[in-house]
Amino acid sequence: MVRYRVRDGIDEADREVEGRISLNVRGVPDTPAAPRVGEERDKTVVLSWTAPNSRGASITSYRLTASPGGLTKTCASTTCTFDGLTNDVTYTFSVAAQNAVGWSQESPASAQARPDAVPEAPARVDFVGFGDGELSWSWPDSVTNGSKIVNYEVQITPSPPSGSAVLTPTSPKVTFTGLANGTSYSIRVRAHNALRDKPSPWTPSTGPQTPAAKPGAPSDVVATRVATDTGGQINVTWDAAAPNGDRITTYRVRVSGGPGAGTYSPDPGTSTSFVFKDALNGTRYTFEVSAVNKAGEGPAASATALTYGLPGKPTITTTDTPPGEGAVRLAWSPAERNGSEVTYEVREGSTVLVTTSDTSVTLRNLAGGTDYTYRVVARNDAGYGAPSESVVARPTTRPGRASGLKIVPTSFGDFARPTAVDLSWDPASDGGGGTVTYSWRLSARGHGPVEGTTTGTTVPGVPIVDWVEFSGTELTLAVTAVTTVKGVQLLGDTEADLTELEWGAAPSVPRTVALSVDPARAQVTATWDPPSSDGGVGVSRYVFCWRVNDVETHCGQTSNTSVTRSFRTIDVQDGRSNAVSFIIRAQNSKGDSDAATAQATVDLSPTPNPAPGG
The missing domain is CATH 2.60.40.10 (Immunoglobulins)
Incomplete structure (x- = not known):
């Protein structure tokens, strides 16, 4: 747009007018910036770019050029889908804009783009097997119309106790480890190719599978x-x-x-x-x-x-009673073990006498002549078997010792000097040996012995003339009991007893005891005759005592048949009349005789004065 103003020569403002001229200057569009890769699809890439300056003429279209290959695509807007590409080929793209004037320069190349197809999900998932804390699956390779499969994404449910719940194997198989044995797990799988953020759909979840190990030891x-x-x-x-x-x-x-x-x-x-x-x-x-x-x-x-059962029944084969030993020897046949070691009990009634693993036993310290009844019972770990049949045994011992030995004089000579004796004793036990024979022996120092045997307990009238001294002689009687068992002579212990015998008697009383008084000499003399009997052993002495006025005043002894004592010695008192008694006994080793006595009067009264005038 061009504006202009015209004024006349007067040069006044109100004489000024304005005019406008519209001009349209055109050229080819500016070179676009490099296209932006928006999306990579199956054989397709979506690109976009910023519209360049049109240079006075509206842009009517764009042209995309792919490299390599030089394929082109005309697009009406700044976003364009380039199809017909080859998957898994890396492309760059440039763009040119067109207006009524013509085509711009080609833009710089875009970033690389790789058209690709999303792979299909695996057709199925197969269970391969289990292990200790692990499960394995496999599947066929996914079908892909684009880039090759890079890896698979496998998700397990529930999550393992340790480790990831997602694995990305590069081959169509997977093993999850670290799982809990006995827990049921399922997986699902999807495939990844070069389209990293566009994996295949998930497969359906598999049926549950359980990891397991071999059982433990009971x-x-x-x-x-x-x-x-x-x-x-x-x-x-x-x-x-x-x-x-x-x-x-x-x-x-x-x-x-x-x-x-x-x-x-x-x-x-x-x-x-x-x-x-x-x-x-x-x-x-x-x-x-x-x-x-x-x-x-x-x-x-x-x-x-x-295993084992009860033992068998033993059989007693030997019952032996050794003569005089007070013993019984038993022997038996072995019992059937029935799987366990056997021991044996020897019983008397309910009393267990011996326990042994042998098949024989000797029972000792038994009473001779007593019947004993025995049985043998086998025992093992299972218990007791049946007992053997009973046997009866009568052991023997040496005969016992005679007791109560006696030597009794039965015949006498002068002064009761023994000339024969009877022997006796109490019976000894036979120790089971039956009839007891007694072997006896009588002896004294310097005499004998006299010996013999008898089955009784008395031996009468054994002569001992001149054996016994009046002072006493010890006679020894020894008796041994003897039995015979099974031809064996058994001797008991010898019993001996000492008996002292003596003879003689105390003397008889002294005879003709008399007293004579000698006033002139102031003394009294006692005389007597020896006793008529000295007891066979003589008179060893005489013992005497004086009594004066019924008071014992003096005692003594003598071997003579007279004794003289002064008045003073026997305490005869002057000035009075004294009654004097003399008592005497004869004495020997057997004792004292009876007393003999004599009396006399010793008158020591004063002489009366003569009468006056006499």
Whole structure:
């Protein structure tokens, strides 16, 4: 637009007019800026740009040119979809604007663009397998009409305890690890190609799958013998194994060690006990128990046991009573062990006398002549078997010791000097040996011995003439009891007893005892005759005492038959009449005689004065 004004020569404002002239100057449009890549599609790229200066003539169209290839696309606006391209080829684009004058210069090249197609979702997802804390799937390669598949995006539900819930494998398979055994998981998959932000659609979620490991070993495996009389049965129990993600379908019991070995399953298979009824008593079996789930058979735990039944019945084969030993020897045949070591009890009634693993025993310190009844019972870990038949044994001992030995004089010589004696004793026990014979022996110092045997307990009239001294002689009687058992002579302990015998008697009384008084000499003399009997052993002395006026005043002894004492010695008193008594006894080793006495009067009264005038 051009404006102008015209004024006349007067040059006054009101004489001025204005005019306008419109001019249209045209040229080709300015060169556009480089196109902007907006979107990459299947064989298509969407571009846009800013309209350039049209240079006086309206822009009527744009032309896009692709490089490489030189394909062009005419577009009416500044946004244009360039189709017909080849996918997965990198292009740049330039643009030129057109108006009535002509075409502008080509713009600078755009940024690179790669037309591409979104891949299809995988056709299916297949479950491959499971493991301990892991699951694996695979799928066929996704179909793509564009760039090749770069990777797959796999999403697992629920999220694992550790690790990512999304994996991006480059091949059509995946394994998730770190999963929780026993938890059900599903996945979905989509494919990525060069169109990073445009993956394929997700596949439908898979059916649930569960990771699992082999079961753990059963715990507390116990093999227990069943207590029956016959044995042969073992019960095996255990605590359930850890399933480790999948239910246990069965247990396996492997039996080894003897007849019936093999692999068994309990009934039902998930039971935690098993009964083995084919065990051979006395054989140790090993039981290995393992659990099975979909992952396979887990480790085994084991226990051992053996079975046994009650032992058999022993038979007593020997009952021996050694002569004189107070003992019984028993022997028996071995009892059937029935799978367990056997010991034996020797019983008398309900009393257990001996426990032994041998098959014979000697019982000692028994009473001779007493009947003992014995049985033998076998015992093992299962208990007691049936007892043997009873046997009766009568042991023997040496005979006992005679007691109550006596030596009794029965015949006498002068002064009761023994000339024969009777012997006796109380019976000794026979110790079970039957008839007792007594061997006796009588002796004294310097005499004898006299010996003999008898089945009784008395021996009368054994002569001992001149054996016994009047002063006493010790006689010794020894008696030994003897029995005979099974041809063996058994001697008891010898019993001995000492008996002292003596003879003689105390003397008789002294005879013709008399007193004579000698006033001139102031003395009294006693005389007597020896006793008529000295008891066979003589008179050893005489003992005497004086009594004056009923008071004992003096005593003494003498071997003579007279004794003289002064008045003073025997305390005869002057000035009065004194009654004097003399008492005497004869004495020997056997004792004193009776007393003999004599009396006299010793008158020491004063002489009366003569009468006056006499």
